Amino acid sequence: MSTKSFLAKQFAKKIHKKTLKWVQNPIETQQKVFQDLIHQANNTKFGKDHNFSKIKTFEDFVKQVPIRDYEELKPYVDKVVNGEKDILWKGKPLYFAKTSGTTSGAKYIPLTKESMPFHIEAARNAILSYIHETGKSDFVNGKMIFLQGSPILEEKNGIKLGRLSGIVAHFVPKYLQKNRMPSWETNCIDDWETKVNAVVEETFNENMTVISGIPSWVQMYFEKLHQKAGKPVGELFKNFNLFIYGGVNYEPYRAKFENLIGRKVDSIELFPASEGFFAYQDSQKEKGMLLLLNSGIFYEFVKSDEFFTENPKRLTIGEVELGVNYVLIISTNAGLWAYNIGDTVQFTSLKPYRVIVSGRIKHYISAFGEHVIGKEVESAMQEAMQNTAVSVNEFTVAPQISPATGLPYHEWFIEFENEPENIENFALQVDDAMRKQNTYYDDLIVGHVLRTLVITKVNKNGFQDYMKSIGKLGGQNKIPRLSNDRNIAQKLEKEINDTK
Known part of the structure; x- marks a missing residue:
């Protein structure tokens, strides 16, 4: 076992113990997050507009702060984008994650000095959780690829902005820099087809052990590798044994991937978004992803079939049930308040709290009252x-x-x-x-x-x-x-x- 592999196991053990502390006290953990968020945003414009100084309980919060989506929160976000401070969160954001909007064009999601570390830690802890459970750590000695957006950032009123994956590329730990692929120059290519072709050329002769990205785009990478090599990806990369993904359900792709790879590989599912990193797969044996209750995010849940009714009941973590479809509502240390991210989840476990992403509240079919998700x-x-x-x-x-x-x-x-x-x-x-x-x-x-x-x-x-x-x-x-x-x-x- 290499020194790097040994140290990875020790670090994984340490993080596992730290995680257990909040996992075993979920309701208290969320209550502490809630109180901390309200306290820190007390003197912001949003906090003053919604009487944060008088909010002591979740019931108070529900009375003062309605559920909003981006369009409804946009008047506040616009002030932040225009360079004003202390609007949604104290000071100004470090970054804006720029995403595709619906009716208002581009969306600017704030990332603050308080929220940014949790995006990085959650991705790291997902891998460490895998190491702790399986004992597999040799992959840390090989090359790892993360198919992502360009790290080139723009600037708007003194705040840098770009795609979340591009922003995160600036925070890769030093101990991973030598292992990480593709090169910075290739990562900066905007055109996706050109980028994938360049990634294929760079990685073709490398010892790839971890590959990460949205399945549909990793599939494109695998197909080009397969075409160039004339053999399965698993033969080309003999030590490739871990696929990390998020964004979509992997199951429809699994058979295709196993065919392209030529064998089965372990996988880790992540639930990241510009608005926060919500969950990661903490077990290869159990269904669902561990909901991150200690990451500066306070969660609310509304039953999907009640969501469009007048005054639907808003639930906290201690009130959820297994197998029910919930709209996920978040309040965060980036200044999003009772914010509807649009995703729906179902709980697969309550001890600990694990979820699967069941769909999008706006992505459904009910043209005839069928409520298909x-x-x-x-x-x-x-x-x-x-x-x-x-x-x-x-x-x-x-x-x-x-x-x-x-x-x-x-x-x-x-x-x-x-x-x-x-x-x-x-x-x-x-x-x-x-x-x-x-x-x-x-x-x-x-x-x-x-x-x-x-x-x-x-x-x-x-x-x-x-x-x-x-x-x-x-x-x-x-x-x-x-x-x-x-x-x-x-x-x-x-x-x-x-x-x-």
Whole structure:
């Protein structure tokens, strides 16, 4: 065992003990975070506008601070972007994480000197947790790659801004600098296809042991490696045994990855966002990711099926239940207050608190009252692919409300790697899996309001071409699993028709 490997194990043991202290006292930990946040923001404009000086309990907070999304918080964010201080959090942010907005263009998410360290520590602790549980640490001696956005930052009123992954690149610990790939120059390439080609050239002859990134874009990297080497990635990188990912569910990609790699490798799931690093997979044996309750974030949860009602009940960590779909609401030491990040989660464990990401509250289909969420379509696809040679590169789902003939239906746009022998039979298998999960959907089928789903085949690389056409190829961008409209569907249809 190398010195570096030995020290990694010792450090992992130390961090595990530190983590256990708050894991074993979750409610007290969250209460302490809550009180600290209110105290530190007491004299900010937001704090004064919402009577923070009078807030003593969570019930007080609920009365004073309504749930907001970015659009509703934007008047405060605009003041911060314009260079004003003590608005949402004391002083000014260190950075803005710039992300794609919905109705207001770019979103500027503040990162403060208090919040930034938790982004770094959480990613580090996820790896250390893996080392502590499995005893595997030899990978620290090899090369590690993190497919991410450009670290080149802009500046706005004295505050640097860029994509979160690009900002984080500036905080890579010194002990990882020699192991980290790609080079700074390659990381700065903006065009994603050019970047991936450069990454392939740089890493081709290296001892890669850890590879990290959003699955859809790592797949692109693996395919290019496979094409260049003429053999599986696992043969090219014989010591590659750990894949770290976040952003999307890995399960629809797992079979494809194992085929490209040529064998199974361990994986660690992360739940990071510009707004905070919320959870990481702390066990290879248990389902879900450990919710980080001691990271400067106070969590609230609202049941998804109540979210759009008037005054939905806001719950704290001690009130959640297993298997219920919750909208995740956060208040943070970056100055986000009762903020709806748009993600929905379900708890898989309450001792400790572990979650899975079940979808997006705005990414759902309920054109007919069916309340279909991302987790359901992904699970249905996974079930239909089991015990078959069918594999899928990417897919998305949209309602077809006004078909040319017959009843309305859900249309599944699928880019197959290996197509089913009978696509209609495969559609029925997916549909059956959907009906078992979602009683509303089943009722609509039984009641002849909807017909069974329809699969539309997307051309090879069709989703990549779509993302490229809207300027979102690579980085942290990903295809929504489902939409309640046909905006994406119409663009995919046009591309399919143009190639006929």
